[in-house]
Amino acid sequence: MHLTHAFRVFNIWLKLKNKNYTHLLVGTPMHGNLGDQAISLAEKKFLKANNINFIEVTFDCVKCLQRLNLKNIKTICLHGGGNLGDEYLNEEYSRDFVIRKFKDKKIIIFPQTVFFKDTTNFSDFPITKAIFDSHPNLTVVAREAESFSLMKKYFPNNKVLLTPDIVLSMDCTKNTKRKNKILFLFRNDSEKKIKNDELLAFRNKIHKPYKVTMSDLNLNRNIGCMRNIYLKSKIKKIRKAKLVVTDRLHGMILSAITNTPCIVVSNYNHKIKSTYDTWLKKLPYICFTEKLTEVDLEKMLNVCGDWKALNGDFRPLKNELL
Numbered sequence: 001m002h003l004t005h006a007f008r009v010f011n012i013w014l015k016l017k018n019k020n021y022t023h024l025l026v027g028t029p030m031h032g033n034l035g036d037q038a039i040s041l042a043e044k045k046f047l048k049a050n051n052i053n054f055i056e057v058t059f060d061c062v063k064c065l066q067r068l069n070l071k072n073i074k075t076i077c078l079h080g081g082g083n084l085g086d087e088y089l090n091e092e093y094s095r096d097f098v099i100r101k102f103k104d105k106k107i108i109i110f111p112q113t114v115f116f117k118d119t120t121n122f123s124d125f126p127i128t129k130a131i132f133d134s135h136p137n138l139t140v141v142a143r144e145a146e147s148f149s150l151m152k153k154y155f156p157n158n159k160v161l162l163t164p165d166i167v168l169s170m171d172c173t174k175n176t177k178r179k180n181k182i183l184f185l186f187r188n189d190s191e192k193k194i195k196n197d198e199l200l201a202f203r204n205k206i207h208k209p210y211k212v213t214m215s216d217l218n219l220n221r222n223i224g225c226m227r228n229i230y231l232k233s234k235i236k237k238i239r240k241a242k243l244v245v246t247d248r249l250h251g252m253i254l255s256a257i258t259n260t261p262c263i264v265v266s267n268y269n270h271k272i273k274s275t276y277d278t279w280l281k282k283l284p285y286i287c288f289t290e291k292l293t294e295v296d297l298e299k300m301l302n303v304c305g306d307w308k309a310l311n312g313d314f315r316p317l318k319n320e321l322l
Helices: 003-016 034-049 059-067 089-101 125-134 145-154 196-203 224-240 249-256 271-280 297-302 311-321
Strands: 023-028 054-058 075-078 081-085 106-115 138-142 159-162 181-185 211-215 243-246 262-265 286-289
Touching: 003 054, 003 059, 023 034, 023 059, 023 089, 034 054, 034 081, 034 224, 034 249, 034 311, 054 059, 059 089, 075 089, 081 089, 089 106, 089 125, 106 145, 106 271, 106 311, 138 145, 138 311, 145 159, 145 271, 159 311, 181 224, 224 249, 243 249, 249 262, 249 271, 249 286, 262 271, 271 286
Parallel strands: 023 054, 023 075, 075 106, 081 106, 106 138, 138 159, 181 211, 181 243, 243 262, 262 286
Antiparallel strands: none
16 A cells, blocks of 8 residues: 555544544545546535535545444535546446445535436446435435436436536636736547647637647646645636636636636537536626637637626535535
8 A cells, every 4th residue: 555545544544533523525536637626625615614524535545434434424425526427437436336335324426417328228327326226315416407407317216406516616716917828728538529620720810919828627647635736726827818718617617717718619528518508608708619610709808707606506515415
């Protein structure tokens, strides 16, 4: 066992001896996807804001829970995001493990997008459904309307709630002087939908004095205890940008909570469009499009807005935690 991993497990063991801790936040990542790290940060802020005494259990320590004494723990909160389905099976199997092992605990799956490419009897879907159905006190929280509809259909035996993505509970607006920089945040994985030639054609439309910076929200490596430093650095860059162009859900969300104009294009599933339609459609500085060629670039370079955290929309989750 790696020393840092052993230390995290030991730290969890020590905290479990304190009866004041009533909740676990389980499955937070150590990897370099800064969208997931933003979710982790927002989850912890949300729990603290609601006076929940919780212990964080990172993804690599989940299996260790079965060897620890959880008698004082009343509720297990499972890390949210966009991994409920058959695309990210490591996360799905880890979540299923907790739901199977701790049927005596109340379990809340924090705001998620659900997406199963295959729901036949020969897929992973019926296994997940059976595990969810078997738990007597499981709440599943959808982070946009399409997932809410699917969860009601897939998991009729569980309580299903609708709230925004947890990062939309944050406010990262500051009076930062914007630079003449346009920040491109585009993924390079299985979720990518936009073609490179379309992206290049749009980039070629950008003229001086604007400078284009190509980047991403995935650092492609574990960032461990440095995760908040990397995340805050990226948020600062977004906040200073004149415009963000992205196909990342949290490229759009981090732009929203920093008052940064953003053009967001669709990915391969419903999570970006449904999040936009459900929560962000009224923001004039967030523009969703299926094709970059249809966007009025000059308009987006001069638009402004006023972000207000969607705290009232999190009331169902808050009530479920207390």
